Amino acid sequence: MDTSRSAPDRQRDYVLRTVEERGIRFVRLWFTDVQGFLKSFAITPAELEVALAEGLSFDGTSIDGFSRVSEADMLARPDPATFQILPWRRGGDTARMFCDIVTPDGAPFPGDPRHVLRRNLERAAELGYSFYVGPELEYFYFADAGPEPKVLDRGGYFDLTPLDVAQEYRRDTILALEKLGIPVEFSHHEVSPSQHELDLRYTDALTMADNLVTTRLAVKEVAMEHGIYATFMPKPLERYDGSGLHLHLSLFQGDENAFHEGSDPYGLSKVARGFIAGLLHHAGEITAVTNQWVNSYKRLVGGFDAPIYETWARNDQTALVRVPTTKRGKIDSTRIEYRSPDPACNPYLAFSVILAAGLAGVENAYELPPEMGEDVLTMSAGERTAAGIRRLPANLADALRAMESSELVRAALGDHVFEWFLRNKHREWRDYQQHVSRFELEEYLPVL
Amino acid sequence: MFVAVYPPAPSSALTAALLGAGFQPVPVDDVAQVGTREPEQGWVAAVVELGDDVGLGALVGRKIREEHGIGVLLVADRTVTADLGEFDGFDDFVLTPIDVAELRVRLGRIGSKAVLDSAGDEVLRFGDLELNTSTYQASVGSRPIDLTYMEYELLRFFVEHPNRVWSREQILSKVWGYDYFGGSRTVDVHVRRLRAKLGESRASWITTVRSVGYRFG
Numbered sequence: 064m065d066t067s068r069s070a071p072d073r074q075r076d077y078v079l080r081t082v083e084e085r086g087i088r089f090v091r092l093w094f095t096d097v098q099g100f101l102k103s104f105a106i107t108p109a110e111l112e113v114a115l116a117e118g119l120s121f122d123g124t125s126i127d128g129f130s131r132v133s134e135a136d137m138l139a140r141p142d143p144a145t146f147q148i149l150p151w152r153r154g155g156d157t158a159r160m161f162c163d164i165v166t167p168d169g170a171p172f173p174g175d176p177r178h179v180l181r182r183n184l185e186r187a188a189e190l191g192y193s194f195y196v197g198p199e200l201e202y203f204y205f206a207d208a209g210p211e212p213k214v215l216d217r218g219g220y221f222d223l224t225p226l227d228v229a230q231e232y233r234r235d236t237i238l239a240l241e242k243l244g245i246p247v248e249f250s251h252h253e254v255s256p257s258q259h260e261l262d263l264r265y266t267d268a269l270t271m272a273d274n275l276v277t278t279r280l281a282v283k284e285v286a287m288e289h290g291i292y293a294t295f296m297p298k299p300l301e302r303y304d305g306s307g308l309h310l311h312l313s314l315f316q317g318d319e320n321a322f323h324e325g326s327d328p329y330g331l332s333k334v335a336r337g338f339i340a341g342l343l344h345h346a347g348e349i350t351a352v353t354n355q356w357v358n359s360y361k362r363l364v365g366g367f368d369a370p371i372y373e374t375w376a377r378n379d380q381t382a383l384v385r386v387p388t389t390k391r392g393k394i395d396s397t398r399i400e401y402r403s404p405d406p407a408c409n410p411y412l413a414f415s416v417i418l419a420a421g422l423a424g425v426e427n428a429y430e431l432p433p434e435m436g437e438d439v440l441t442m443s444a445g446e447r448t449a450a451g452i453r454r455l456p457a458n459l460a461d462a463l464r465a466m467e468s469s470e471l472v473r474a475a476l477g478d479h480v481f482e483w484f485l486r487n488k489h490r491e492w493r494d495y496q497q498h499v500s501r502f503e504l505e506e507y508l509p510v511l
Numbered sequence: 512m513f514v515a516v517y518p519p520a521p522s523s524a525l526t527a528a529l530l531g532a533g534f535q536p537v538p539v540d541d542v543a544q545v546g547t548r549e550p551e552q553g554w555v556a557a558v559v560e561l562g563d564d565v566g567l568g569a570l571v572g573r574k575i576r577e578e579h580g581i582g583v584l585l586v587a588d589r590t591v592t593a594d595l596g597e598f599d600g601f602d603d604f605v606l607t608p609i610d611v612a613e614l615r616v617r618l619g620r621i622g623s624k625a626v627l628d629s630a631g632d633e634v635l636r637f638g639d640l641e642l643n644t645s646t647y648q649a650s651v652g653s654r655p656i657d658l659t660y661m662e663y664e665l666l667r668f669f670v671e672h673p674n675r676v677w678s679r680e681q682i683l684s685k686v687w688g689y690d691y692f693g694g695s696r697t698v699d700v701h702v703r704r705l706r707a708k709l710g711e712s713r714a715s716w717i718t719t720v721r722s723v724g725y726r727f728g
Binding site: 070073074076077078080081083084085143144145146147148192193194195241242244246264265266267269270315317318395 | 645646647648655657659660661662663664678679680688693694695696697700703704707
């Protein structure tokens with residue numbers, strides 16, 4: 064290794080030289096707002112050196128959930144480790160870097176979701192853990208972005224659009240992702256018409272949050288190139304399964320999978336049991352973050368392969384936490400799957416609260432309740448209460464109420480994001496409540 | 512470019528030939544000193560001059576190769592060429608009297624060497640892989656490959672330290688540095704990506720050594 068210069072200098076040098084060598088004409092600087100929307104501004108190579116050295120200033124008041132007017136100026140500092148040439152711009156002359164947002168005096172901005180996740184990961188690192196995430200990302204392709212979802216396939220015998228049309232879109236997306244250094248393990252058509260799934264290879268949580276934001280954009284870009292529309296809306300079709308973001312989670316201590324315990328009949332360590340117990344215990348509080356839209360709760364209803372009760376099980380598709388069976392000897396793949404989040408969450412914040420909930424269970428040695436299979440669905444409400452089984456929040460208002468009183472979520476998100484998130488989402492709920500829906504018009508207008 | 516030379520008092524002909532071929536000989540008393548005397552930029556290779564006891568020299572060569580993961584060149588008298596067939600654990604050999612040009616070529620092939628390209632940039636080569644250490648660009652078969660900074664640094668580390676097993680923790684501390692909280696599984700993720708980007712026929716350059724780590728070359 065060249066030890067004459069520090070690693071940050073070498074990283075900057077790498078970016079500058081690559082831009083020069085590869086004829087990059089624009090560099091997009093990326094970050095997300097509190098809701099997870101990707102924000103981007105493009106700079107030319109001439110501005111790059113200054114951007115890398117000092118960061119680029121922008122007006123924070125223009126970004127949802129960022130600064131109040133009094134603290135308007137923000138700096139976006141590109142993270143050179145995330146430099147990637149974008150595969151879908153013609154000619155390959157555009158690259159991107161994720162940014163960390165700092166205040167003019169150089170301190171991390173507390174409203175930056177990437178910083179929130181970093182802070183939570185640092186806390187896990189202090190306890191000796193690194194946090195890994197492998198997501199299953201579901202989404203729909205529709206013919207256009209109009210207000211009526213038009214599916215591309217219904218799987219009927221004589222459909223003009225055969226089922227495998229979408230295979231091509233999926234393949235192009237996977238190729239684009241591979242070029243972006245995001246390996247796809249598995250991809251397939253999902254249960255619902257026009258619904259698809261991409262399973263990404265696990266990485267550390269910060270990289271994965273970056274990867275998910277990138278993947279959402281790649282899926283939409285490739286769809287647009289084909290003249291169709293891709294959406295991560297949790298429940299676009301009333302009568303079919305919605306789109307989930309099942310998250311496979313594990314903690315490692317150095318080279319060791321901290322979730323694995325060979326002598327346990329389930330292969331789960333005390334750490335894993337504590338983590339699951341923490342997730343179950345705090346599930347209600349963190350759901351507003353993992354399922355942040357009014358529409359998210361249309362997915363979390365019975366009968367559509369989505370979890371509604373705060374239970375865990377080994378191989379049951381209705382449980383909130385599932386423990387997948389791992390192949391014999393595959394110690395490293397011991398993991399748990401958290402099944403309620405949806406793909407329209409802000410992954411930085413969702414990973415933060417999930418980690419905080421799990422770690423609370425580990426640190427305080429919460430006791431894991433017994434495994435609960437599909438029986439939970441046939442139990443009466445009274446039986447469930449007697450067994451101590453709670454339901455996930457039924458709508459955004461319930462979820463916000465559970466979050467409001469959660470010290471755990473406040474600590475994980477930090478005061479700034481916590482308070483802005485609640486204000487913003489309460490407003491969304493109020494707007495929704497004032498809305499007279501098609502359901503009401505169709506059901507009530509003719510008869511009342 | 513440094514080469515470790517055993518025995519510690521080599522023939523003057525060998526020393527002269529090494530210097531003539533552009534290498535800096537560093538005598539080592541035993542196998543362990545190959546580790547303690549390693550210069551900052553690493554060894555190109557080790558050169559073992561076989562004496563009367565061919566077996567002893569060959570054994571030292573094999574141990575250097577196994578324990579320090581560097582290539583070994585034997586220097587043998589023409590009379591013992593046939594005996595060399597009985598030994599393994601070396602990469603190549605030259606016969607005395609030593610031809611300086613031959614020595615340069617053979618040592619050059621053993622060490623994954625840095626050469627200067629036409630623009631005067633330092634280029635690391637392995638097979639048809641080229642890493643330009645000035646521009647941070649990588650190519651295989653003269654086709655550029657897009658590497659992130661960490662992928663580039665990891666590949667460079669491997670190319671500069673071939674034939675040696677590294678644990679994930681070692682790789683993490685040497686390539687990522689100590690302040691990284693991504694954890695050692697991150698190494699697996701990057702190795703997987705490097706293999707994919709290098710292409711199927713070159714993916715086997717990086718071998719997984721079960722329950723230890725990785726080896727390149």
